[in-house]
Amino acid sequence: MQTKHKLASIALSVAMGTVMSLTAVSAFAQVMVGGAPMLASKDIIDNAVNSKDHTTLVAAVKAAGLVDTLKGPGPFTVFAPTNAAFAALPPGTVDTLLKPENKGMLTGILTYHVVAGKMDAAAIGKAIAEGKGTATLKTVEGGTLTAKMVGGKVMVTDAKGGAATVTIPDVYQSNGVIHVVDKVLLPK
Incomplete structure (x- = not known):
């Protein structure tokens, strides 16, 4: 009789673990950004094009010709500025950057928002803890970002001292993770 109870207990534990795992997977699929669900089965570009906050x-x-790169296998960690973040730049900046003759500068700014590898909030938090309060993140552009915790949120500081707050962390993609930020980060 005791064996039956143990087996029933084990079966219940396995069933509960399966339900909890399915709930966690479902939670990844239900992250909403810009009014659209961000699906972990889609790549960075396929999700971003659906977000009204990232047009x-x-x-x-x-314009920078980075679509194929960000659709690639990665993995990538992208600090994704919102439309409001771009709008906060000095007037005319975005229009100037989108001109074909400024493709190199635009590419540099965009790749400065990308870190090779998949660093979710837990990995960034661990790096901050190991760095005794700050973590240095090497960007694909070649520069660095500095991450720290401020008020329970990750803040990322660029080479010019500008700081962006991660407003939506851990938007998982098939080829990495996006962290939505409220400012555009600028390299040197």
Whole structure:
């Protein structure tokens, strides 16, 4: 009789673990950004084009010729500025950057928002803890970003001292993770 109870207990534990795992997977699929669900089964570009909050970023990625790169296998960690973040730049900046003759500068700014590898909030938090309060993240552009915790949120500081707050962390993609940020980060 005791064996039956143990087996029933084990079966219940396995069933509960399966339900919890399915709930976690479902939670990944239900992250909403810009009014659209961000599906972990889609790549960075396929998700970003659906976000109403990232139309400027998508236009910039297209103008810079980075679509194929960000659809690639990665993995990538992208700090994705919102439309409001781009709008906060000095007037005319975005229009100037989108001109074909400024493709190199635009590419540099966009790749400065990308870190090779998949660093979710837990990995960034661990790096911050190991760095005794700050973590240095090497960008694909070649520069660095500095991450730290401020008020329970990750803040990322660029080479010019500008700081962006991660407003939506851990938007998982098939080829990495996006962290939505409220400012455009600028390299040297």
